[in-house]
Every structure is written in C-alpha cells, then in structure tokens.
Amino acid sequence: MHEYELPAFRAPLAAGAAVAVMASYNLIDGVPAHLSPLIEGELRGYADDEIMVVGDAGAVGNIAGVQEHLPDHVAGFAAALRAGIDSFTEDDEDSAPTVERLTEALARGLIEPAHVDRAVRRILSVRLRLGDLDPDPHDDVPPDTLDSLAHRELAREAARQSVVLLRNDGLLPLRPGTRVAVLGPLADTVLTDWYSGTPPYTISAYAGLLGRLPEVTTHPGTDRITLHVGDRAVRHDGDGPLALGDSPAEFDVVDWGQDVVALRAVDTGRYVGADDAGALVADRDGPGGWVVRETFRLHHRPDGTALLHHLATGRHVAVDLDGRLSVATGDPAVFTVTLRVDGAAEAAALAAAADVAVVVLGNHPMVNGRETEDRADLTLPTGQAELLRAVHAANPRTVLALTSSYPYAAGWAQAHLPAVLWSAHGGQEHGNGLADVLLGAADPGGRLTQTWYADAAELPDLLDYDVIGADATYLYHRGDPLYPFGHGLSYAEFDYAGLRLSTATARAGEEVEVSVEVTNTGRRPGTEVVQLYTRQRHSRVKQPLRQLRDFARVTLDPGCAARVTLRVRTADLAWWDETRAAMVVEDAVHSVLVGRSARDIRLAGALTVTGGDATAEPAGTSFGAAR
Known part of the structure; x- marks a missing residue:
C-alpha cells in the first residue's frame, strides 16, 4: 500500500495537478473503500489545499446494499460522510434520496452539522479554484475552433507518439510503392474507450494508408451468416x-x-x-x-x-x-446458421494479392475486460487468432497492429510475424498516427507501461493484490515476459556508453545525477527513451528486482551522440517499515541500471546510500539481490 498504491495518489495531489479523488467500489480487508480511514488519515495530508473526495456511482448505496456492511442506508450514508466522502453520486440526477438519508442521519445523531459544512466547504473550495462557478469561458467558442487544424495535428501527434513497436525484423517501415491489404475487425473502424469524448471525425487504419500507397485494400475478416428457424x-x-x-x-x-x-x-x-x-x-x-x-x-x-x-x-x-x-x-x-462468407478466407485472398498484409486486431472497449467484467485469460479472440494465422499463411509478410485497452499473450505473433505494433484506441487521428509509423514518416515513440506476460499462468489470482508476495508486476516478476515494462523499438539503433554518477556515495535525502552517452548507430533518425532503474542489493525486507526512477527522451540523427542526464532521489529509495509505521531508507548499496527497458539493461553502476533511518538489522533473514 505505502510503496506501490499510495505514491500514485500522493505525487499528483501534492503537486496540485489533481484536486479530487473518487473512492473505489471494492472492500479492503472487509471494509468498503468509501469508509477507509486512509481518506482522512492519509489522503488529506498530501496537499496544502482542500481535496474533494467523490463517491463512485451508487457506491455509497452499496455500503448497506450489496456489501451489507451496515444495517441500513441512513447508517451507510452517514458513515461515508464521516469518513470524508464529500459528494454522493447516487440515483442519477435525483438528489432527494440522499438528502432524505442524511437528514434522517442528522436526526438520529449519526452525523453533525459540522460534517455537512466540511463537505460543502471542500466542494465549493475546489469549484472556486477550478473556475467552475465563474461564467463559462467556452460559451462563445465555435465548434470549428475546437476542431481546428492545430488541434487535429495535436491529436495526430498524440496518436503517432503512442504507437509501440514491439517487434520488427526489417519489414517496417514500409517502402514506397508497397501494395497493402489492411485486414481485421479494427481495420476500418475507430472505437472510443471508456469516458471518451465524441470525436468530430475518425480516421481508421485503412483510411490512414489510403492515398499514401498505390494500392490499399481492406476486409474485416468476419464471417457472414444467415439465420433460419425451421x-x-x-x-x-x-x-x-x-x-x-x-x-x-x-x-x-x-x-x-x-x-x-x-x-x-x-x-x-x-x-x-x-x-x-x-x-x-x-x-x-x-x-x-x-x-x-x-x-x-x-x-x-x-x-x-x-x-x-x-x-x-x-x-x-x-x-x-x-x-x-x-x-x-x-x-x-433453435437456429440454423448458414455461412455465406468465410471472412478469414476472403481476407487471406486479399493478403495473397498484396505485398504486405497489415492485420488490425484488438478489443472492443465495451466488451470483455471492462468495468464490471474481468477477462478470463490473455489470449486473442479465437476468430481473430484464426484470421491472423490464415492471413500469415497466405502472405508471410504480415504485420500485426494491435489496438487494445490491455495486453495480450501474443506469443504466436512474436514467434512467426516479422512485425508487431500496439497502441491503445487512439482517438480521431488514430489511423493517420499509425500510418505515419508504418510508413516511416515518424519513429515509433511509445513504450510499454506494463509487463506483457507470455501466459496468464504467470499471473497471480485475480483477487490477489499482494504484488510483493505474488512476485507480480515488473518490480518482482522473475519469469521471462513476452514484452517487458518499458519495451518499445525504434527504427534506429542506439549504443550506450560512458555511465557516470555525480557521486558514488550519497546521504538519504540527496539527489544523484546519472548520465550516459547515447549514440544513434543506425541509418535513419530515431528517438530513444533512456530508462534508469535501481535495485537495492541487500535489505532486511524483500526488495524489487528493479524499479524505474527516471527516464528521458532523446532524438538523434544517424551517427550523432548526446549525453543524457537522469536523476535518482535517494528519498525515493525508502520502503515501508511496518515496525516503525514509517518510510525508511537503509544504509545499502544500490545497483544503478540504465537501458532501453526493464529487461534490456545496457550499463550498470553502484550507488552507496548512507544516513538512513533503517541502519539496524534485527535478527532474521537478510534479503540479498537474488531475493
């Protein structure tokens, strides 16, 4: 909790980049998150200004409802207000049930007027800071200003920067004059993910390539059927x-x-x-x-x-x-299902007639693996996997372009295809951004922000949140991932040399500069994301095998080099000491690891940290680097 979960909230709230938090639906150790003592005891201390805490839709009603934690809704709503929930998202736009329950709670003595005043003060404070109570500054902004050329280019840049090149044996970028078949259920459609806005237009992968190559064909690869009853x-x-x-x-x-x-x-x-x-x-x-x-x-x-x-x-x-x-x-x-069109066969025929096939597969954000629905595994949908194999059999020069909200165990593609890319659902300019990368007009700039496992068997139980005990995430995973955290290729090649630390020994609370020289050894301009990880070599608790501390993006022409400087804040090396109920830094040696991903480390050094609060080592096991 203190080393993994809470830091993600602390930093943006402390910086003022976020001003509000929504509590989650789940229970933690049997207690609804909306009643967590962390709201008042931890969260509120992250910022100097007020933080507004909002209840998730229907979640306060769950306390006495499906969670059966309290006997009735009056007690549940009162408990949430006392715990620090300021705004109740219940009953759509009908506030009457919430007002009625809190009024009854006041009559029962379950809450005091001060609890209501506190919540109102926090809500109004945040709304004032955000300008929400001022006249709407967007009233006079015409739609064509929002959908301006500058905004379209920004959307395109975001789309192209988010494309991650997972594998490439030289097929990409596509050469001018290449005839391409763009195939798959996501070839000619752009889907919006949860809480997306409504795009003013959409450019699919097919539309992004159309007109930029001499011949571009498409097919969704889906079967076509008729249904009869009798x-x-x-x-x-x-x-x-x-x-x-x-x-x-x-x-x-x-x-x-x-x-x-x-x-x-x-x-x-x-x-x-x-x-x-x-x-x-x-x-x-x-x-x-x-x-x-x-x-x-x-x-x-x-x-x-x-x-x-x-x-x-x-x-x-x-x-x-x-x-x-x-x-x-x-x-x-009882239906008789008649196959009228074999989608995989038709897509394969187009692939065979093209120089390169680009198969665009992935998920629908509203189906499977979404809020209220967990995925059972990491595999591609059966029909999509069969389509991919059929296209590859027809044309080995097949590129897989995954567009999804989550990772897949795409080991077959990694083993058999010359190129694999991934991006999330990229908004209105998704197709143009993907096409820019496929054609080499842009270097793929994305890097993975999670581990892609080779098989779901490597994952802990779905409800096991103990990442330390389960050896989960890039921090503790001991196996060989399909694609590691931080992975992403460039069309250029890079060499790392000359690792330097501003000091070999630092005291707790100090900052250390780590620099490396990065050289583009390829034949074209490229962008590298230089990543800095650390690992504490010995400790009296189990430590991560590697942990990201800093990264920097550098763009270099062929043959050019640059010295890239990264930083380690020794305070970030702290871990939670349960015996002291505090974050502490041990006197220890830390490996300093610089490379292209969590598993592609190019240079290593050592940093000794002294002056921490956890210097004493009680009797028991000392966890070395192997642990």
Missing part, C-alpha cells in the same frame, strides 16, 4: 424488429473474445441489440453503454443447430407469437 428466415426491415420471413438478412459476426460476438446487419451496417421491451432490433452503432445490449453467444448443438444467448438479459432469443425475435418471453428458438 423453414423461415430471420429478416429485418430498416430499424424495425427482427422477425421471421421469406428473405434472409445477412449478418457479419464480430468476435470480441470469450465466445462473445456482435451481429452487424450487412445491408445497413447497424448492430443487433435488445430494446427496452426485449425485442431484437438492428439499429445500433455498436456495443455500448453501462449495460451492453448488443452482445450474444452462439451455443452450438450437436445436431448443427444453435441457440442465441443474449448476454445482458441472460436469456436465449425466442420467437414471439407475431414472429418477432425477442428475449422477453418464450422458449429458446
């Missing part, structure tokens, strides 16, 4: 409900993993979902919303037929008395 076909008329009739409608099946699929009507491009009455309609932009009503599972039966299971309601699709498809009532309908 001798009657599933049809749809515009935005009306799906129903049985004579003329079958065709649907693209988009696989988002864990056997979860979305059905897209071919003639309109709209997705199938269940409306409020339970009727199936094909009028949706795609999976979305807090409750996703556009996802299904096809449960295949031994006789070749299938049941269609609607995830949001937990019911199978049925046919009502009027012949309409519904999840409201009725026995499950």
